[in-house]
Amino acid sequence: MTELLQSGNTMLIVMQDNPDPDAIASAAALKVLANAVASVQCSIAHGGIVGRAENQAMVKYLDLNLRPVTEMDADRFDLVALVDTQPQTGNNSLPRDIIPDIVIDHHPIRAATMSAPYTDIRSRYGATSTILHEYLAAAKVPVDVPLVTSLLYGIRSDTQDFGREATRADIDAFLALYPAANKRMLGRIQWGRVPDAYFKLLFVALGNAIVYGDCVATSLGVIDNPDIVGEVADLLLRRQDTSWVLCYGFYMDMALFSLRASESNAAAGSAARKIAGRKGSGGGHNAFSAGRIPLLKNTEAERRRLGEVIEARFLKAVGKIQSQAVRLIG
Secondary structure (H helix, E strand, O other), X not given: OHHHHOOOOEEEEEOOOOOOHHHHHHHHHHHHHHHHHXXXXXXXXXXXXXXOHHHHXXXXXXXXXXXXXXXXXXXXXXXXXXXXXXXXXXXXXXXXXXXXXXXXXXXXXXXXXXXXXXXXXXXXXXXXXHHHHHXXXXXOOOOOHHHHHHXXXXXXXHHXXXXXOOOHHHHHHHHHHHHHOOHHHHXXXXXXXXXXXXXXXXXXXXXXXXXXXXXXXXXXXXXXXXXXXXXXXXXXXXXXXXXXXXXXXXXXXXXXXXXXXXXXXXXXXXXXXXXXXXXXXXXEOOOEEEEEEEOOOOOHHHHHHHXXXXXXXXXXXXXXXXXXXXXXXX
């Protein structure tokens, strides 16, 4: 990759829409690497928003000037990179006609990724932050405390403290990073302050939650923070005797959903693609995945109908069509 980086002076780094800690830390690490080994000046962009408190805290500590992809002209950059996402997956806002020069990710490889001149896809890894840590270590690039701490948290977050789909490489990266991480900063990222609206939305999620045997599904309704969908899914998976969780909500002109599974071989990525159908996009790992389906008119009636479709496809995908529906709370 060094030779490719040395071929340009500027690079646009694109993350997934509504980026999570792993994506943010990985993008920041690639920016440092590119600048250190080839003096490449980088801009980091994404679609959606940075809404979750931990993500906002990480961006603050890293002192990142994140930009909306829609405000960036990719053709004006010598190089374009995707981190923690891949071309034409539906979860990033890089125009479909642009072939990135670099793709680094830990999700299962997609066909469109093969067109990129440089790819490093390690689907067995638990976090893209692990991959970028290895790059920085191999190049002997000095890493400051905020980036060390962010990479550490990116690994912890995406592997849920090594409880899902972590490898020896993730553990080794964690052990290498931990001594130099700022523990107070780590705590402030993990336990970022949240507004009252956060707890009101949790109230809605729990009130709407329906139990189908060992599966739970809930709707958040219309939301202004897409990050909450995955966060609620993670929370509900903690329920005793739960194997599958579906959480969905409506953000702007999209229905967004997240799937969580208790077993590491549950094929959640395949289930997400079945839920998204031909009109949407979905994918992910065996134990966690996500997807989106576009809304045509974004009316209350359309959202209600699509919600019913999403839940029906979910139950079919996990084999719970005949299960009795019971409210989680009263």
